[in-house]
Structures are given as structure tokens and as C-alpha cells.
Amino acid sequence: MTAKVLILSPSPLRNAAWRALLAGQPEVTVIGAGVNIETLAPLAAAGTPTALLADVSEGQAELARQLKASLPQAGLLFLVPAYSLGEILPLLQAGALGCVAHTASVPDLVRGLIAVSRGELFLPPAIAAQALVALARGEAPAPDLTEPLSEREAEILGLLAQGLTNKDIAQTLIVSVRTVEAHLRNLFAKLGVRSRTEAALWAVRHGYPLDDRSRR
Amino acid sequence: MSSTTIAVLGTLADFHREPIPYNLGALVQLVRRIRPDLLCLDLTPEQWRARAFADLPPEYREALLPLADQTDIVVVPIAGDCPPPEPAAPGWRGRVIRWAWSGLATLHRSAPGPAGANQGWRHEAANWLYTLIGWLAGPDLRRDWKNHIDHLTRQVLEAARRDPGCRILVAVNVRYCHHIRHALHGQPDVRLVDFSEL
Secondary structure, eight states: OOEEEEEEOSOHHHHHHHHHHHHTOTTEEEEEEESSHHHHHHHHHHHOOSEEEEOOOSSHHHHHHHHHHHOTTSEEEEEESSOOHHHHHHHHHHTOOEEEETTOOHHHHHHHHHHHHTTOOBSOHHHHHHHHHHHHHTSOOOOOOSSOOOHHHHHHHHHHHTTOOHHHHHHHHTSOHHHHHHHHHHHHHHHTOSSHHHHHHHHHHTTGGGOGGGOO | OOOEEEEEEEEOGGGGGSSSTTSHHHHHHHHHHHOOSEEEESSOHHHHHHTOOTTSOHIIIIIIHHHHHTSSOEEEEOOOSOOOOOOOOSHHHHHHHHHHHHHHHHHHHHOOSHHHHHSHHHHHHHHHHHHHHHHHHOHHHHHHHHHHHHHHHHHHHHHHHHSTTOEEEEEEEHHHHHHHHHHHTTOTTEEEEOGGGO
16 A cells, blocks of 8 residues: 655745655655645645655644644654654644654654554554553543454554554564454454554553563 | 465575666566565574674665565565575586586576576576586585575465465575475465466
């Protein structure tokens, strides 16, 4: 699946730089760039973006809320100065799916865009686990399972709760991404959740990130 | 249970860096187009976990591993801990081995593309020269090659059976691919195809 990316930065020059950087990347297509939400709207209507890269330093959480409302189909990836839980948590609560630090590599950025375009959480695993624990504290208790998980599903849920993307899970288990996606569909049905974030929160509440059996 | 499709692609190590049709760019383009689910590479699980790629051939280090990083392609490290040594022999056998290498170099450089290096008379001639090199280098090397090929094949089959129905590309040095294809042929639950059909 190719990530169809919109770029949001207040500077036209930076927008042009992002476009140039991402132009040669496989599985990423930049469909437009804008300096504010208003300029993005017509681009989004024309191109159906699956991901949005936000390179905006001020008021990120409020911006994430506005973007989530105006572009609900696009996974939001924010550039942040560093991976700090204090900065990342408000973004996730506002609807962002991931963050990439200024120190990250280009392959990291590309993997992030691909991940959020699929609705996956994209954070370094250590931060992701902490963020999920923090988010889970503020949520209502999850109901228990009515149908037991298979060994493989439990393994995948554990990795999901550690903040791994589908590709990372597939690489850890050495199976295809399509196989992981199929397991996740079954998992979502058994857990009664609609998204991987909900599934990850369910897993955190049931202690999955603390269970190291799922790591190979 | 659905059958798993496997293709074996021979690679050319340092020759890929030369200005030949089957260069690193052509290799990346080919694998990107095939877009396998799993990409079996001749590196050890330890090298993969530690991302210790410095000793790997350029087609892995500079082409296939970066491509896998940026796509959904999952890497399967299939090598054992004891890679076979490069063939060598003293005296006249050593001289014939060097002659055979130069013949292989000519064949690889003149291949018009990935298909040329992987099938047809050029591939058969190269395979014959590798067999000759194996005989000249002695029984120890032939045993090491066989053990290595057996290990690679077992790991490919294990990957195939772990994830039935997936599409697997095995990208290994062209010296091994003929033998791996032969070993995979006729295995239950796997379908061996040409890389252009994967």
C-alpha cells in the first residue's frame, strides 16, 4: 500500500524540502503540501490522503484536534524535537498516531508515514509502551474476553502493546505483513475493538507489555 | 492449506557495482516490482539482529536491506553460523580456479539483465564453472558448500511452512541458486516458480 501524504508546514520552503526528500521514496506519494489547514482542504478533497506529516512547532495538540476533525481519514504524524512523553501524550490524546523526532533518519520517517497511513501507532517502542500505559490510565476498564486468544494472537497483541508497527511485528515473528493483518482482524473481533490503539490499550490494561514471552 | 510460492534469484556480489545491466539499481527495481512477502537472504540471524551488515555483499548492504527497511518486505535470515570459505587450491588447480573465475566474470558482466544471469546458457555455463571450481578446491569445500546449501534450503522451507500462502523470494549468490532450486523442486506445500512469475 502506498502512503498518500499531505505535508503541513508554515514555511513554503520547508514544504518544498519535504516534497523533495520524499519524492524518491518507494511506497510514499506526496499529494500536496500546505502552510495551514485551509490550504490543505482542497488538496485533501482531490487526493484522499492516507497520512499527514505535520512540521509545525507551535500549538501541536490543538492543531492535531483540528486536523483529526477536518481530515479524519489521514493518519497524523508529527515532527517533534525529541521523544518526550510530556509532548507526545497530548498529541496522541488529540488524535495523532505517531511522532518522529528531528533526530530520526529518513527511513524512520518513511516507515512512520507508511505506518500511520494504515492507522498504526508509530513511536519508538519504549515510548509507545509508556504512552499506552498513560493513555490506559485515563480510559474506562475494558471488558474481559469472551473467546480466548490463540497463542499467536496473544503473541501479536503483546507486540502491538509494545508499540510495534505491523511491519515490526511481522519482522519479529518472521511472517508476512498480510499474515499479521489477518491475525489482527481476528484479534479485533475477539476483543470487540475497532482500532489497533484500542487493542493496544486493552493489552496494556491486561499486562501484555509486561509479558516478555512474546519477544523472540 | 494454501501453497507457498517461492522463487530463487541469483545475485552477483561485487559485479553488481560495475556498470553492467544487472547492477544494484536493476536489482532494486526488480525486487521492488516483485514485492515479495518474505525475502530470504544469506545472512545469519545474529547478523540480522545486530544489524551487522559490514561483511555482507553489496547487493545486500546497499540494495536489498535498505529496500526491505522502507517497504513491507520482511527479511528472513537463512544462513548458518559457518559460511563456506572462498575456494582456493595450490598449484595447477589454483591456476585453473583463477581461470574459471575470469570465465565467470565474463559471463556475469555480459549478462543482459537479471534473467540472463539466472537462466539460459549463461546460467548453465556459470553453474558448470562453479562445479569445476568445487571439484578443484577439494572435498572439504564441496562438503561445506553442500552443508551451506542444505541449511539455506531448510530455512527457506521452514519460513514457507510458518506462513503458508505467502510469496517468498530467495536472493542468494548465483553460485547457490541452481542447487537451492533443485532442492526445493517437488517439496510438498511449496510451488517453485521463476522470479518473473512470483
